[in-house]
Amino acid sequence: MSSAGPRDVMEWAQSSTATNTRALYDQDEFGWLLQQADLLRAGRLDEIDQNSLAEFLTDMAKSDLRSFESAMAILLQHMLKVLMQPEKLTRSWTHSITVQQIEAQRIVRIQPGMRQFLPDLYVTAYPDARKLASSETGIALSQFPLANPWTMDEALAYVPPEPALPGNKFKRRRKRDVGIE
Numbered sequence: 001m002s003s004a005g006p007r008d009v010m011e012w013a014q015s016s017t018a019t020n021t022r023a024l025y026d027q028d029e030f031g032w033l034l035q036q037a038d039l040l041r042a043g044r045l046d047e048i049d050q051n052s053l054a055e056f057l058t059d060m061a062k063s064d065l066r067s068f069e070s071a072m073a074i075l076l077q078h079m080l081k082v083l084m085q086p087e088k089l090t091r092s093w094t095h096s097i098t099v100q101q102i103e104a105q106r107i108v109r110i111q112p113g114m115r116q117f118l119p120d121l122y123v124t125a126y127p128d129a130r131k132l133a134s135s136e137t138g139i140a141l142s143q144f145p146l147a148n149p150w151t152m153d154e155a156l157a158y159v160p161p162e163p164a165l166p167g168n169k170f171k172r173r174r175k176r177d178v179g180i181e
Helices: 006-015 017-027 029-041 050-084 091-110 112-137 152-157
Strands: none
Touching (some): 017 029, 017 050, 050 091, 050 112, 050 152, 091 112, 112 152
């Protein structure tokens, strides 16, 4: 049985770092991220899993883009429902509109580098919004406007009308009905 000295272990670790970090990336992304951060802080740039790190960073950027597109699709879905069924407007719809506007604006605020991609994402969100609105309302897809009726700025600033107050479910008792004259 041979004993490996500290230098041998260090050389083995350095020679197999790329294999080890890729395996860790595939098995435990969170652990891999911590490892990569430690390597960066220690200045051990030659040990960083460059390909996987580049792939991960690209995926993160794409995720932010998908979040914006999703927020816009849901926002437009509810705006289309208001357009097509104003009599069915509920607080839930207006709340959803507000939440999605806030989410989209937050993404833009904290990720200003995304601005160049937003017009295209807004355009691609509309067909999804039409399908979602059609599915939820039961109105044929062909009945929804083919072209998006709102610019991105209009959608982000849209203020829906107030929902109609529901009818009073409880009739007010007249004084006479309760024995008061």
